[in-house]
Amino acid sequence: MDQNSLPPIQTTARDDAVLKALVGFVRAEALQPGERLPTERILAERLKVSRNTVREALTRWEGLGLVERRQGSGTYLKAAVSPDMLHLPLTLAGGNDFTSLMQTLEIRRALEAEAAALCAERASVADITEIERKLDIMEQAFRTRDGMSSEEDWEFHQAIYRVSGNPLFEQIIAAMHELFHRFWEHPLGVRDFGHASFPYHRTIYERIAARDPQGARDEALKLIATVEDDLKRGAAKLKFLGQT
Amino acid sequence: MDQNSLPPIQTTARDDAVLKALVGFVRAEALQPGERLPTERILAERLKVSRNTVREALTRWEGLGLVERRQGSGTYLKAAVSPDMLHLPLTLAGGNDFTSLMQTLEIRRALEAEAAALCAERASVADITEIERKLDIMEQAFRTRDGMSSEEDWEFHQAIYRVSGNPLFEQIIAAMHELFHRFWEHPLGVRDFGHASFPYHRTIYERIAARDPQGARDEALKLIATVEDDLKRGAAKLKFLGQT
DNA sequence: AGTGGTCCAATGGTCCAACCAATTCCTGCA
DNA sequence: TGCAGGAATTGGTTGGACCATTGGACCACT
Numbered sequence: 289m290d291q292n293s294l295p296p297i298q299t300t301a302r303d304d305a306v307l308k309a310l311v312g313f314v315r316a317e318a319l320q321p322g323e324r325l326p327t328e329r330i331l332a333e334r335l336k337v338s339r340n341t342v343r344e345a346l347t348r349w350e351g352l353g354l355v356e357r358r359q360g361s362g363t364y365l366k367a368a369v370s371p372d373m374l375h376l377p378l379t380l381a382g383g384n385d386f387t388s389l390m391q392t393l394e395i396r397r398a399l400e401a402e403a404a405a406l407c408a409e410r411a412s413v414a415d416i417t418e419i420e421r422k423l424d425i426m427e428q429a430f431r432t433r434d435g436m437s438s439e440e441d442w443e444f445h446q447a448i449y450r451v452s453g454n455p456l457f458e459q460i461i462a463a464m465h466e467l468f469h470r471f472w473e474h475p476l477g478v479r480d481f482g483h484a485s486f487p488y489h490r491t492i493y494e495r496i497a498a499r500d501p502q503g504a505r506d507e508a509l510k511l512i513a514t515v516e517d518d519l520k521r522g523a524a525k526l527k528f529l530g531q532t
Numbered sequence: 533m534d535q536n537s538l539p540p541i542q543t544t545a546r547d548d549a550v551l552k553a554l555v556g557f558v559r560a561e562a563l564q565p566g567e568r569l570p571t572e573r574i575l576a577e578r579l580k581v582s583r584n585t586v587r588e589a590l591t592r593w594e595g596l597g598l599v600e601r602r603q604g605s606g607t608y609l610k611a612a613v614s615p616d617m618l619h620l621p622l623t624l625a626g627g628n629d630f631t632s633l634m635q636t637l638e639i640r641r642a643l644e645a646e647a648a649a650l651c652a653e654r655a656s657v658a659d660i661t662e663i664e665r666k667l668d669i670m671e672q673a674f675r676t677r678d679g680m681s682s683e684e685d686w687e688f689h690q691a692i693y694r695v696s697g698n699p700l701f702e703q704i705i706a707a708m709h710e711l712f713h714r715f716w717e718h719p720l721g722v723r724d725f726g727h728a729s730f731p732y733h734r735t736i737y738e739r740i741a742a743r744d745p746q747g748a749r750d751e752a753l754k755l756i757a758t759v760e761d762d763l764k765r766g767a768a769k770l771k772f773l774g775q776t
Numbered sequence: 777a778g779t780g781g782t783c784c785a786a787t788g789g790t791c792c793a794a795c796c797a798a799t800t801c802c803t804g805c806a
Numbered sequence: 807t808g809c810a811g812g813a814a815t816t817g818g819t820t821g822g823a824c825c826a827t828t829g830g831a832c833c834a835c836t
Contacts, residue, residue, distance in 0.1 A: 327786080327787060329787080337820085344819095346788095347588050351595040353623070360786075368625070374711050376621070376622040376624060376703070377619065377620075378619070379620075391698045394698050394701075395646075395704065398642040398646035402639075455625070455635070459622065460704065470618075582792070585790060585791080587818090603818060604798035604800070606799090
């Protein structure tokens, strides 16, 4: 007898049900990020559940960054929601800053190379001109502000992820990017961080424009390698100064 | 005047305080993953807070995958905790159609290849014997149950991710894996799904044992390619039957 | 008109005391 | 000895209460 054909009935799934109802509500009302959703008391009354149950559900959403709660004001939507969302709680444990950053770079190396290759395969002519435009903006910013072009740099990469045709690349790498910057903001660190990666942006673009997936992949790998080198230099410097 | 020099003050942080206390408790008691931590009622009494507050804190941990709650049994630790943990809740807007599955495979292809290469670089002798053990278990299960070895197959791959030394590989690929299976479990689909990937498990192992990163990467790519082929065959079949 | 002060209703945060539901364990019967 | 059945335990839910913060309305004074 196949036990799997008898899934356990769902007697208790209150807070999950609340979340599903909330997804429905957000979609029905076409709520945009930033808008306020009903108060906990109203939700509890409408859904015929206790306010505590509503709060547990909202706590889960808050933990996922989907929602923000402000006491005295209300609960606000922070991101778009859809019925079939995949929640991926990444926990980077155990380590000092350096190993954590290297781990994010290992992920980014794999994805960046793949995205560049896919981009070279699939880019239309319009896509290529768009990427070139971002590249020009970045290069100009780099020259005028002497290396401080992180914003324009990031936009160039994002354009590549978008052209790759797979939104997962942008979402995952964006998470890595944020995690990386959360550490790198503080003043300590090598001064000309990122300088070495500069020339590879153009070579990546050239390989994409030439519809050369393998070449684009190789150039992307070189770019990440320069970032890893910078990171190692920064770590060595910190170690030398006796810091953690 | 610099407005940024006046960050908002922090007045209340009850549940955050509870979580910090819990981190301290877990470390003080040296709790290992799988062990049970105190009941909500005891925690509430010891920490001099309401049980609701304890529940909100535990709900957050549960959302992060750090803890698992079993009604009637207790709350169990699921992963190691440390004071300096970085949580990055990533929510992917994934659909359940063919293109979404292909997109998860593109991510998995990139990460699987990188993980296999890193594994080949860093595996110790003990690591290699452990991977070989998982491989033997999987191959035996495959033969005796005629292809139904998804559980053992997955454990083989997980062993590789672990040896790669970067926990992010396992976390991200596990999410892709879950998303994939959430769709593939139901009966429709090609019957011998996964058969074609079977021989490449051993070739991957052989390249890892030979400390050949590039070879391991190539074999991993071949394995994913067979899965992509299976998926395309399944999609064509569904299309032929007039389904979505 | 603008500035600051006071008040008040709305809202999230916390607390309490129950009861429900699933699990675990142990007792007593066969 | 084995096992059926009933506590005891534990997370899940409820309803009600109060606190802390917010933001707007209103007002007095400049």
